[in-house]
Amino acid sequence: MSDPDDGAPPETQLLFSGGRFEGRGVHLEGLIELVRYQKLVVEFAKDVWFEMHGTKMPGRIQKQFELRLADRQQGSFDATIVSDEARLAPEVEKVAGMTQERIDETFDQIIRGLRPAANLSEESEKALLAFGRSFKADEALIIHPNTPQAKPFNTERRTWLKTVLKEKTVPVEGALLGQVFRLDSAAKRFQLTLPDGRNVAGRYKTEAQWESIRPFLDQPKSRTLIRLVCTYTAGGLTLDPLRIDDVEDIEIFTLDSDEWTDNLTELAALRTGWFGQHLGQRIDIAAIELTRDILRTIPLPTWLMPQAFPTVEGGVQIEWLDETSHTELIITPDLAIHAHHYDAITKSTVAAEPVGVAATFEFLKGVGRAQ
Amino acid sequence: MPSKPLPLIAGEVQLIDKSEKYFRQCHPSFFRNGQPTSQFVADFPRDEGRLSGTRSGSVNATESYLDYSGSGGKTCGTWAVTLEEVDAQNARLVDDTGCPPTNPPRLRGHTYLDFRNFDAGERKTAVSALLIDFKNRGQQAALGGSTP
Numbered sequence: 453m454s455d456p457d458d459g460a461p462p463e464t465q466l467l468f469s470g471g472r473f474e475g476r477g478v479h480l481e482g483l484i485e486l487v488r489y490q491k492l493v494v495e496f497a498k499d500v501w502f503e504m505h506g507t508k509m510p511g512r513i514q515k516q517f518e519l520r521l522a523d524r525q526q527g528s529f530d531a532t533i534v535s536d537e538a539r540l541a542p543e544v545e546k547v548a549g550m551t552q553e554r555i556d557e558t559f560d561q562i563i564r565g566l567r568p569a570a571n572l573s574e575e576s577e578k579a580l581l582a583f584g585r586s587f588k589a590d591e592a593l594i595i596h597p598n599t600p601q602a603k604p605f606n607t608e609r610r611t612w613l614k615t616v617l618k619e620k621t622v623p624v625e626g627a628l629l630g631q632v633f634r635l636d637s638a639a640k641r642f643q644l645t646l647p648d649g650r651n652v653a654g655r656y657k658t659e660a661q662w663e664s665i666r667p668f669l670d671q672p673k674s675r676t677l678i679r680l681v682c683t684y685t686a687g688g689l690t691l692d693p694l695r696i697d698d699v700e701d702i703e704i705f706t707l708d709s710d711e712w713t714d715n716l717t718e719l720a721a722l723r724t725g726w727f728g729q730h731l732g733q734r735i736d737i738a739a740i741e742l743t744r745d746i747l748r749t750i751p752l753p754t755w756l757m758p759q760a761f762p763t764v765e766g767g768v769q770i771e772w773l774d775e776t777s778h779t780e781l782i783i784t785p786d787l788a789i790h791a792h793h794y795d796a797i798t799k800s801t802v803a804a805e806p807v808g809v810a811a812t813f814e815f816l817k818g819v820g821r822a823q
Numbered sequence: 824m825p826s827k828p829l830p831l832i833a834g835e836v837q838l839i840d841k842s843e844k845y846f847r848q849c850h851p852s853f854f855r856n857g858q859p860t861s862q863f864v865a866d867f868p869r870d871e872g873r874l875s876g877t878r879s880g881s882v883n884a885t886e887s888y889l890d891y892s893g894s895g896g897k898t899c900g901t902w903a904v905t906l907e908e909v910d911a912q913n914a915r916l917v918d919d920t921g922c923p924p925t926n927p928p929r930l931r932g933h934t935y936l937d938f939r940n941f942d943a944g945e946r947k948t949a950v951s952a953l954l955i956d957f958k959n960r961g962q963q964a965a966l967g968g969s970t971p
Contacts, residue, residue, distance in 0.1 A: 715855070726852060728897050731867065761860045762852055764867065771860050775959055778951040780861060794951030801948045 463522065464552060467597040469604070470590040481586065485593070488583045490519045495576040496558075497551040499653070502573075502641060504547065506634030516544045517551070559595045562613055563603040573653055574695065577617055584610045621687040621694060626723035627734045628652070628693055629679045629705070633670050635662060644680065644696060645672075647717060652684070654696030661702050668704065679703040679720055679737060703737045712747045715760050716740050722762055733766030736785040742809070743768045743783055749813045750822050758821070772821050779821050781812065793819040825913050825941045834921035838934065841907040844879035845916050845934060846887040846963065848898035857962075859902060861954045864936075866946075872939035878918055879903070881932025884963035890930045900965035908956045912949040914938060 466489065472479035497517045501509040540548060558568045558580065568580070584593065584605060592604030628644060630652075635642040644652045668676045681701035684693045705720050719735045726732035743760055747770065750758070758779075761769045765785060772779040776797050782790040789812055793802040802819055806812040816822035831837060838845075853863040866874050877887040884901040891898050906916055918934045938946050 722852070727850060732852075757856075759855045759858070759860065761855065761862060763862065769860060769862060773858055773861075773954065773958055776955065778861065778954055780951075792947055792951070794948055794955075796952060796955050799952075801944075801951070803944065803947070 464519075465597070467594040469592055469594055471588045473591060482591075484586050485584060486519075486521060488579070488585070490517075492555060492576075492579040492583050493517050493519065493551060495573065495579040496554050497547055499573050499576050500547050500550045500554060502634065502636070502639075502653075503643065503651075504550075507636050508639040508641070513541070513544055513547075516540055517548070556595075559593075559605055562609055563595050563605060565612070568613075568617070572695070574655075574697075581610075581614060581617060616687075621685050623683055623697070624686045624693070624723065624725075625683050626725070627679050627681050627721075628684060628696065628723075629677050629717070629721040631672065631674065631676075632665060632668070632678050632680075633672075635669055637662065644678075646693070647677070647721065650692075652693050652696055654680075654682070654684075654699070656682075656696075656699040658698065658700070665702055665704060675706065677705045677717070677720065679705055681734070705737055705740070710748070711752060711757070712744060712760070716744055719743075719760060719762050719768060726762065727764050731764050732762070733764065733785070735762050735768060736766050738787060739767045739783045739785055742787055742789075743770060745809050746770065746781065746783075746812050749809060750816070754822075756821075777819075779816070779819055791815045793821075825945050828915060828937060828940050831917060832922065834919060834923070836918045836921065838878060838880075838906050838916040838918060840880070841905065841910065843906050843916075844884075844903040844963075845876050845906065845909060845936060846879065846882070846884055846901050846903050847874070847876040847936075847957070848888065848891045848896060849900055849902055850897050851899040854899045858958060859954070861950050863902070864950045864953055864957065866938060872941070873917075873935040873937060875930075875933065875935055877930055877932040878916065878934040879932075881918075881920075882930075886931070888964045894927065894930065901963040902957045903960055903963045904953055904956045908953065909936060912952055914941070914949060 466486070468478075468482065468485065472482040494514060494517045498509045498514070501507075501513065558572075561568050572580070584607070587607050587610065589607055592606035594602050595605055596602050628646065630644045630646045633643045633645060640656050642654045642656075644654050646652065665678055668674055668678060679702070680696065680699050681703070682696050682699045684696045686692060687694045719740055720737065722732070722735055724732065724734045726734075747758065747760070756772055756774055758770050758772045761771060763769050763782065763784075767782060767784040770781040770783070777793070777795045779793040780791070782792075784790070789806050791802075791804045791806055791812065794800075802815075804815050806815045813822055847864065849859045849863040853860045864874065866872060877890070882890065884903065888898060888901045909916055915937050916934050917937050918932070920929060920931075920933050938949070941949060
C-alpha cells in the first residue's frame with residue numbers, strides 16, 4: 453500500500469496468478485477472493501482500531517475500509533484496490549496504514565512458515581482462513597510481487613495455515629497474569645499484557661468484577677498485576693496464550709519490588725495443570741500473599757535465601773536447604789501452615805503448625821533460619 | 824521407625840548393591856537457583872508410596888533423563904542417591920521391570936523407592952534426609968549430557 457497523501461485513499465496492488473487469473477480477462481468466480489480480501493482488511497482494521505483507541509470501531513469508520521477495484525492489468529490478475537471513500541479521515545489514514553502493514557506482515561509470516569501473530573482476533577483469524585478458499589492448485593496470490601522475494605500464497609500455504617490455526621490450538625481453562633489495558637465494556641474486549649511484554653487480545657461473555665480493577669487499568673508502571681481466571685486459546689509447542697475467550701474471575705495481586713518479586717510472580721502465573729498429567733492447581737493468591745508476608749519478616753541479607761515453590765494442591769512451599777539441614781513451610785490454599793525442620797547431623801526433626809506470620813517467624817528463629 | 828515393609832510381588836527384585844544409584848527426575852517447577860525442592864522426592868497420592876526412578880545398574884544418568892523426557896515427562900535433570908543412603912532411612916529400592924507390562928510401559932531400569940510402610944512423619948524426615956543427599960551429590964545429567 454502506498455503512503456497516504458493528504459487523505460487520498462491508499463492503493464493496494466494484489467497480484468493473482470495461475471488458472472482463472474491468467475489469459476483473456478479473469479474468470480468472474482475468481483473475484484470472490486477480492487471480496488474475501490476486503491473482509492480481511494475490515495477485520496484487521498477493527499483489531500488495529502481497538503488497539504489504538506480501546507473501543508469498537510464505529511460503523512462510519514468501518515465503511516471507509518470498504519474497497520473498490522480501481523484497475524487491473526493484463527496477464528496475471530494484477531488488481532488495484534482502493535478505499536470506497538474519495539478521502540479518508542485523518543484517524544482512518546493511520547489505521548489504514550497499520551492495517552496494511554499487519555496484513556503484509558501476516559502473509560509474509562505465513563509464506564515463511566511462521567505462525568501469525570498472537571493478537572489476531574477470532575474474526576480476523578476467520579477472515580484470514582477464508583481468503584484463498586476458492587484457489588485451485590495452480591492459483592495463488594503473489595506476496596512481494598516483482599521482487600526476488602516473491603512467493604505464492606497458495607492452497608499449500610493455506611492448508612498449512614489451517615493446520616496451525618485450527619488444529620494446533622487448544623482451549624485452556626486456567627489463569628493468566630498481567631496488566632489490563634483498553635477495557636471496552638460495551639464491546640466486552642480488553643488487552644492483557646503478560647509479564648514478558650506480549651499482548652493478548654481478550655473478550656469476555658459474562659460480566660466479571662471489572663469494576664474492582666478500574667484503579668489499575670492502563671497503568672504500565674503499576675506493581676499491581678491482575679490475574680484472570682479465564683478460558684483462553686493456546687497454541688504452539690509451549691501452548692502460549694493466543695487469545696482470551698472468556699473471563700470467569702479477576703484477582704488483584706499487588707507486588708512491591710523486592711527480592712521475592714520474581715519468585716512470587718512465577719507462582720502466580722502458573723496455570724492449572726502446570727505439573728502435567730492433569731496435576732497442578734493454580735496457586736491461590738492468598739497463599740502467595742501470606743508467603744510474601746512471611747518472607748518479609750526474614751532480615752536480609754541472609755546467608756541462605758529461601759526459595760518458594762508451588763505445591764500441586766495450589767499452595768506454596770518455602771524451603772531452605774543446605775548441606776546438613778532442611779527446613780520447609782507448606783502454606784495450603786486455606787492458609788494453614790505446616791512447618792518442618794530436619795538436621796542431618798543430629799538426625800533430629802522439629803515439626804509445628806504455626807498460626808500467622810508472627811508464630812511462623814518464631815518457628816524459623818527456633819530452627820536458626822531467622823534472628 | 825517404619826513398620827515392616829510390604830512383601831514383594833512376582834517380578835520385583837530388591838536392590839542389594841549399596842553403591843548402586845537410584846536416579847530421580849526433577850520437574851522444572853521443583854527446581855530453582857540450581858537446587859531441587861523436597862517436593863521432587865515427595866510422593867503424590869497416585870504414587871501410593873512408590874516413587875518412580877531408575878537404577879544405575881541398568882541405565883546411566885543421561886539415559887535416564889533422555890528416556891524420561893522422551894516419554895513426555897517434564898524434567899530439568901537427573902539427581903541421584905545410593906542404596907546405602909536409602910538404607911539409612913530404613914527404606915528400600917525395588918526393581919519392578921520383571922512385572923507384567925504396564926501402559927504406558929515402564930522406563931528402562933524402572934525402580935521405585937518404597938515408602939509404603941512409612942507414616943507421614945517418617946516419610947517427611949526420610950525425604951528431608953534424602954534431599955540433602957541428592958543435593959550434596961549434585962545434578963547427574965541434564966540437557967546437553969552428563970555432569971560429574
